[in-house]
Amino acid sequence: MPRLLDSDDLLERYDASARERVVAEPPKRVDAPERTPFERDRARVVHAAASRRLAAKTQVVGPETDDFVRNRLTHSLEVAQVARDLSRALGCHPDIAETAALAHDLGHPPFGHNGERVLADLAAECGGFEGNAQTLRLLTRLEAKSADAEGRSVGLNLTRATLDACTKYPWARGAGPGGAADPKFGVYADDAPVFAWLRAGVDGPRRCVEAQVMDLADDVAYSVHDVEDGIVVGRIELTALDTAAVWQTVREWYLPEADDDELDDVLAGLVAQASWPSAPYDASRRSLAALKNLTSDLIGRFCGAVQAATFASGPGALVRHGGDLVLPERTLLEIAVLKGVAAHYVMQTEDRLAVMARQREVMAELVALVAHRGPDALERAFADDWAAAPDDAARLRVVVDQVASLTDASAVAWHRRLLGRG
Template sequence: MPADDAFDRYDDTAAERLVVEPPKRVDAPVRTPYERDRARVVHAASSRRLAAKTQVVGPQSDDFVRNRLTHSLEVAQVARDLSRALGSQPDVAETAALAHDLGHPPFGHNGERALADVSHACGGFEGNAQTLRLLTRLEAKTFTEGPDGRSVGLNLTRATLDACTKYPWERASEGPDALKFGVYADDRPVFDWMRVDAPARRQCLEAQVMDLADDVAYSVHDVEDGIVAGRLDLTALDRPAVWDTLRAWYLPGARDADLDLVLDGLCAVGSWPTASYDGSRRHLAALKNLTSDLIGRFCGDVQQATFAAGDGPFVRYRASLVLPERTLLEIAVLKGIAAHYVMQAVDRVAALEHQRELLTELVAVLCDRGPDALDRPYADDWRAAADDAARLRVVVDQVASLTDASAVARHDRLTAT
């Protein structure tokens, strides 16, 4: 469906911004509000920093492995294609995909766990909630009017911000030990503006597309990275061990027999390898064909199931994605393979522990040193903070903004004796 037709399916409320912006100069290129959103995320400093943040293994460890930026670009491609096929606005889904990991701290999910552990006093830490905070506060582009105006971040449209929200609820609604939530308490006003008239706790269709594209991309690409790194061989999988890992990480109730059937189905894909990877161009090409076939399989099955469930239109809250059970299990099997052979590999355990200790110590020393040890924007936030909890949130914002290398360098500099 042409993009113009998709654009017409979004009303004026979807295109609203927190701060009304003046018209662009008459000789400027004509772009939709959602195309402007995409450009703002592409040009954001937070996007550039993703190139030096861990996806699965550190970006400094190998030239081939994905970092957070390359992963986000791949998610964006999947999201755009699926959105266009469904007839929704592809720029909204693509921008959400480009932005979905902006809030991730150094060292990926491992760093996220470390910051969650040290931030209970200020409401916890969650990468998706941090993404909303970046887009609406920390990534400076637009301010409210007046000398005392406040930052509203990139001032994205309501539809795009909503599409970036993977978990549309606050931690308080889940309990103090909640691991997944999409907004911190002091960002609740912008969240409420964004979610006006939205069904409680429901992702919009474009957020569902982003979420699926993320799952598809990292399930397939983490396996690809693991193969090239020599950590796993799809022709010699230890199924019982992989299934134990899959249950521990993702699907506690999954049965061996069901998982065996699902893997057998994946093995029947024509490009599934029949020989161990040898690093040759022929095997590299075959591996790329496998990733392409798997992504097409997953997205095609979801598209067909979604069309079969209703007539649409497939935008905002007027429809939902339908994920077939087989597709969910196939994605989970790939995740389980990567988790078993890559994420929980023995040689990574010590490194992961060191990363968590480093971030914990860095938060502590920054809290002790205060604004003199913070970058100027965060030093200003520290001085404006009302209490210790607010100051802790500032420190967490600062640490989350760092790349892997800059976190190590700052920790070493501040803890040197």
């Protein structure tokens, strides 16, 4: 197993191109704390307004539902911790992987993936909507930090290596592995120039290893923590799973070809773990501690398996595009089983489906109301974008940018205000 590198050794693995920014920046004051380029990137994401808004955006259960459950911000912090630990173990730069993890959900609109699907439909005429493409847009345009020589915003002006690590789907709409039907993409057409800059020297859609670490950390964190949240709010009981129903959800949502015997065997392996509960959750401190131990053990199980498989695959340098993570098939199945448990017991319940239907109505009506009112309904920065927009498609993109920036609560408040209800 490779030794852990100190910070200077890690930094030397990233060349001048990896550290470059769209707009060159002069050195900081001599009396300012000395920081690496990637530490500065991390600080900029932490202090971004879009990061603060994540605290009021839905993860799975709405942030107003329970004081314990995750919101998008707490989820992002947990993903960042997993990514940082894994990247250090693998030998890539932990500040890059952590920053990518902190940023990975910045582009999510109100109401999580439910709101994302609404905006994707409504934005069809201006290039669609995808949370990851919106993240790139925020980092390189919408967040106010730096400007180019012409006065145009370049967002947070992050380094090339960090922006590349934030790019989970490094392709344009319709250009992914699934072709035109693939809903996932990482860049809108009018953000193509900065995308070309950050991908300079990279052929094809291969993700850098730091982006792979971020993506795995996201999968690990939400597969484990969504189950934890579901248990605490009383929707999931791990000692009494209806496996037939859960396996059907796994096939419908994640693994169409998985059969019951295979999934039964994967669950049996998870249940055999010492920290898997043997008694129902009762909200006592003992139960809470046991649940925390389970989540910790599962995260360690998944990350440890990937780390071992990656090291066993060869001695390649796990920096930028010099290597790839190896994800064991068994680990992917275990993660899918946990996702299926959360999806079945939390996301498909009748009360949840009713709430989601109302959320979609609010989002669709809000886009229509803002588009009708135009600049009068927009915050100043977006009103300026509207004024500069050359056509209706560009103005629709401004409306979508504005609505996507809102939190769950502010989306509801804007909807009520624009309807004249308060």
